[in-house]
Amino acid sequence: MKLIFLGPPGAGKxxxxxxxxxxxxxxxxxxxxxxxxxxxAKTPLGLKVxxxxxxxxxxxxxxxxxxxxxxxxxxxxxxxxILDGFPRTIAQALALADFSEVDKVVNxxxxxxxxxxxxxxxxxxxxxxxxxxxxxxxPKQEGVCDTCGGELYTRDDDREDAIxxxxxxxxxxxxxxxxxxxxxxxxxxxxxxxxxGEVVAIFRKNLGL
Ligand code: AMP
Numbered sequence: 001m002k003l004i005f006l007g008p009p010g011a012g013k014x015x016x017x018x019x020x021x022x023x024x025x026x027x028x029x030x031x032x033x034x035x036x037x038x039x040x041a042k043t044p045l046g047l048k049v050x051x052x053x054x055x056x057x058x059x060x061x062x063x064x065x066x067x068x069x070x071x072x073x074x075x076x077x078x079x080x081x082i083l084d085g086f087p088r089t090i091a092q093a094l095a096l097a098d099f100s101e102v103d104k105v106v107n108x109x110x111x112x113x114x115x116x117x118x119x120x121x122x123x124x125x126x127x128x129x130x131x132x133x134x135x136x137x138x139p140k141q142e143g144v145c146d147t148c149g150g151e152l153y154t155r156d157d158d159r160e161d162a163i164x165x166x167x168x169x170x171x172x173x174x175x176x177x178x179x180x181x182x183x184x185x186x187x188x189x190x191x192x193x194x195x196x197g198e199v200v201a202i203f204r205k206n207l208g209l
Contacts, residue, residue: 002081003026003080003104004083004086004105004181005082005084006105006108008166010115010119011118012110015131016199020082023204024209025080028081029077029082030084031083032085040126045063058088058089058169061091064086072099089174090180093177104188106207109192110193118136121133121134122155125148125150126151126153127150128150136195188207
């Protein structure tokens with residue numbers, strides 16, 4: 001099954017993806033996680049994108065499309081994937097259609113207030129990218145990832161000015177993808193406001209899983 005997870009930052013795309021990969025047995029491919037790993041490893045890609053990501057803007061289409069094209073060419077993605085955070089522009093969506101045919105686009109429906117509440121207080125694992133939250137989903141041990149024992153930190157782009165910028169970027173550049181995919185009959189809406197367990201149930205029901 002080839003899925004796109006589409007929605008504003010903080011909608012819970014990464015959290016849901018981490019839960020449903022066990023159900024549908026496909027890799028979770030997050031462009032944000034790939035960029036953050038490159039930044040941590042100080043690769044040429046990481047050095048190039050760090051200041052863009054920290055400020056809440058989008059990495060250029062050419063770089064991002066090349067990265068996803070290469071990743072989807074790997075063996076584990078041959079029969080399916082969850083693309084989390086890609087495409088984020090119409091140009092990326094058109095490019096993707098040239099090299100892969102998606103089955104469904106899951107649209108995470110959540111108002112801005114919910115996004116701001118979730119991103120403020122979010123903590124992310126430096127090693128595996130799992131998200132926790134100081135109010136909604138605390139780790140068992142403070143500052144330590146439940147999944148892999150890695151160190152938890154606040155992403156630079158989860159600070160207030162960057163959150164505002166990311167929401168603006170989402171509205172201007174990414175939200176038009178909702179209509180783009182709805183017209184193609186690929187969109188499945190899910191209410192992303194409830195807690196993670198309930199969103200998994202809504203996801204299964206709406207996708208008939
Ligand atoms: P995310 O973890 O999905 O919130 O992504 C974090 C940041 O990585 C974004 O704010 C962008 O700067 C960058 N990024 C991730 N995916 C894309 C994409 N498809 N196109 C451009 N930039 C991206």
